[in-house]
Amino acid sequence: MQNIKMSDVDQPNLPAEFPIGWKSDVAAEMLRKLGIRYVALNPGASYRGFHDSLVNYLGNQNPQMIMCLHEDHVVAIAHGYAKAADAPMAAVLHSNVGLMHGLMGLFNAFCDRVPMVVIGATGPVVPEKRRPWIDWIHTCKDQGALLRNYVKWDDEPRSVEGVVEAFLRGYQLTCSTPNAPVYICLDAGLQEEAVSGEVHIPDIERYRPKTRPAAPAQDVQAVADAIKAAKTPVFMFGRGSRDQAHWDARVKLAELAGASVMSSQRERAAFPTQHGLHVLPPMGSMSAAAKDLLGAADLIVSFDYSDLQGFLRQLNRRTGTIKAKIVHVSVDDVLHNGWSMDYFGLPPTDIGIAADPDAFVEQLYPALESVLGGKKRWDGQSRRKWEPLNYSERADQVLMPSDIEVALAEIRRDRKFTLTHLSFGWAGRAYHWNDPLDYLGHDGGAGLAAGPGLAIGAALALKDTDRFVISVDGDGDFMQGATALWTAAHYSIPALFIISNNRSNFNDEIHQEAVAKDRSRPVSNKWIGLRIDEPALDIASLARSQGVEAEGPVKYKKALLEALERGLAIVASGRPYLIDVSVLPGYANKLVTRGD
Template sequence: MASAGSNDWMGEIDRPNLPGEYPLGWKSDVAAEMLRQLDIPYVALNPGASYRGFHDSLVNYLGNRAPQMIVCLHEDHVVAIAHGYAKATDKPMGAILHSNVGLMHGLMGLFNAFCDRVPMMVIGATGPVAPEKRRPWIDWIHTTKDQAAMLRNYIKWDDEPRSVPGVIEAFLRGYQMTVTKPSAPVYICLDAGLQEEGVSGEITFPDVARYVPMTLPAAAAADVRTVVDLVKHAKTPVFMFGRGSREQRHWEARVEVAELAGASVMSSQRERAVFPTQHGLHVLPPMGSLSPAAKELLAGADLIVSFDYPDLQGTLRQVNRNTGAIAAKVVKVSLDHTLHNGWSMDYFGLPPADLAIMADPDAFAEQLRDELSAQLGGVKRWDGRSRRTWGEIGYSENADVELVSRDIEVALAEVRGERKFTLTHLSFGWDGRAYHWNDPLDYLGHDGGAGLGAGPGLALGAALALKDQGRTVISVDGDGDFMQGATALWTAAHHQIPALFVINNNRSNFNDEIHQEAVAKDRKRPPENKWIGMRISEPNVDIAALARSQGVEAEGPVTDRQSLLAALERGLAVVASGKPYLIDVLVKPSYANKLVTRGD
């Protein structure tokens, strides 16, 4: 199994004092050993007595190395860190959640991770299943039957093993299932009583290389040939690239198939970088809500191929509310339906599809590329001329005295130069016309389920994954979002995880101001009252002080262009030295792009 990366850079952080090696002697040691066998490099956790046996195994049996604990102050951060790691690597990290109460704290993060279709090994615990082993009061309220019922609707699989062979199989199966596409978290609940039982007899661990994930499901050859025929006869094809892997070969395959097909390209700002945004076929900036130009592009298409583009129906509906009347032939390529169970509407509306192909979008892109190349003799249908309809944007008119959200994007583009940045999160004010994606790790996408507070944790997980890869991890968070996840910064300081946090601070829950304005106008009531119950002021939160109180260097509020550029350079220097840094940027409440409300 390929290595998930070393954690030796942490040096002696939280290393135990062990007089020697302890042999495997407890059933919790078996679970810990399985994490090591599966090459899980980190486990994020917030301590809890329900897994005290497992905790001891991680420390005194494994030596808190491979995997190394990442200590958090809240279970939501535990899951967000594992989520960020998966976004950067397409591989699972461990997330450990205490009993029922810790699990409930982490549920929002798990919903985010499920909606984002990332792999994750979540290990939970319940108080002793055997009642005679329960301590008075606490073990009773922390013991639940079928604990996974709380999250079964938004994970891929769960188990609660009752024996050593059961533990071994649970970890093997869980890893295989979470990594197999489409990915989603899996949950293994360890009985506290079982953890603290001694082992008897010899324990045999299987060769994990014989329990590999399933290969990427490809399309039937006949379906590939049908799409090739559609492409060859199309005059205005559009390829919509949605979910995709971080592998460079898949990035290159998307570019090659678009050039061969001569297809205009759209990608989503909600998903990870999947196509170079400066390429001549990437007609528009990465989309959130559709611009008029995007609607015109799709309305004029005679073929639309969706490579697992989330909310395809909602996107097409912005072109024509009666999506069934869209003139283009629509090809939908996705495996996502295999995760749909009806509890959550994260499967979105049902789009029209003249051909629905059950295949991994990256596997299909390679198939389509190869067949197109063979039938076209390697000659591209794209003539090499750029179709981009968008130009660069600069700073706002008053940026020398007052900043708006897009100024952060422009400033990051300016200081970037030849440096490699990985953006792990964007605020709602991101425009998309100043800062470009050049490779799969330039941008890691939205938080998945739109659950607030994930931004800081996502950045830390990505920074763990990308340490020593010559990339600077940057998270651009709204102030309301950030403050719900602010105590993740203690974890950054404690473990010396280098990441730059840029806070887009409009001192408001501004997204909801837009909604309140829409409702007031619809009801013919005064929209100027939209701010009430929304503003985060009187008093203003000292965000930089909040960071410094947890051991993270910080500055702000920054209020103008020159100060912002200088702050970014200072922050980048600190991060390059191996430490986290935060910049509080005060911005005027505004959005670069129109927010779609229910009235639209």
């Protein structure tokens, strides 16, 4: 496979430029004016007018179509792009049936708080325009009801003016904090109507996203005073932007405050894990060392730490009795609607700050500097309390999931890696985050099949940069999203897919073991209905069948390191690559199986 430029793929033969002539052209023109670079889609007749406008009116440029084999991949690719670019991509879903396919991906993206412009379509609203049978089953009233509980906003415009306003409003909302997808449904009949009269599109600059919400001065001062009074403050960094300036500002603030730092393995990299103040590895569930750290804290400042209550509950079930003063900085409640529990438990909060966390960091630094008299509290001595993770004892003969992390850390050297997804076997004790693009976080809603699409979307955003995009997926997760690889091959999107293949839905084996123990039943049966074996999956052949070069199963350390180097060489040349790594079942960190 040759490395090709995106602008060379699937370009139409156009004898001339066409003026806006159809109402679907208006929707396409809005995407271009809003600066949307790519639009992922799986074809469908409900938006055939809009499809024609993308090809024959826009010339398949700005935005360019990214064709996928399944609607779930359409959304996952747009999701991964947003995670890497901090900017929205468009995703198109075919009528009610395509929308229902894409709903899982949309729930992931909503829970992950990423921007995305989702364009749907319904069969002709006017019944006399519907083709027999097919247009009737592809038409529904209030299509947005299918996803309204997990998007930020939706609309179904009925006129050219309505289309213009829908895209202006949708873009503004999805890009304003807190981010989340928006949905615009285009009536198939409206798309195929000719434009009559002049189409007025206002100056886009007057409808740009709102600035990050900041805190009132008295709240900023209250937190600065609380930090000054604290002897053992802990900063918990959760959701944050990919902006290097914001990353640097977090580091400066922690050093000024002398605060110990914790971050989440579920969220995007927010703080350098090798820094002396990052005391523990990025957290999934609460470790014994984390309990000690938080138990000794007299001030806990959460910068939009997701599920703060659930995390603190592992420290003390009665979180309201925790002695430390707690500050929680977040505007996430703007999206809380009562349908989805992705807002998590209600944490005890002594000072609640309704502000974007990065905007608040910028506000807090000068206020804290003033109350501290300009003196930095951190003495430069490292507080890190974890030992580096090494290869498992028998890695020369058989691999554990954590060996993938150790191998990536070993071969990384001065290369810039962007990890887009991690398997449950990731320990976080060998591999470090050094900048905002080192790790892009979890899939948000824990819906399987996202991993491959997330990697492709991120690699699309980072194509032609010096970064290597790498995804570490479990075999069960990967198989549900495997056909996303065709898109990577077709558009020559360079990403390295590493499959941590334990031949099981092993997460559920742990849960079945917990239930069997509770009920005094045989633990030996935990694998039934969960193992992915007999026959074993030929994952490398599946990748090759879609045009992606692949190898495996790789079964020991030396072979893994050699495979990684081969894969990175292919990715550096501009092509995707897959490595199937055979690992024994097992997790580096304890899985929480109960809520009590």
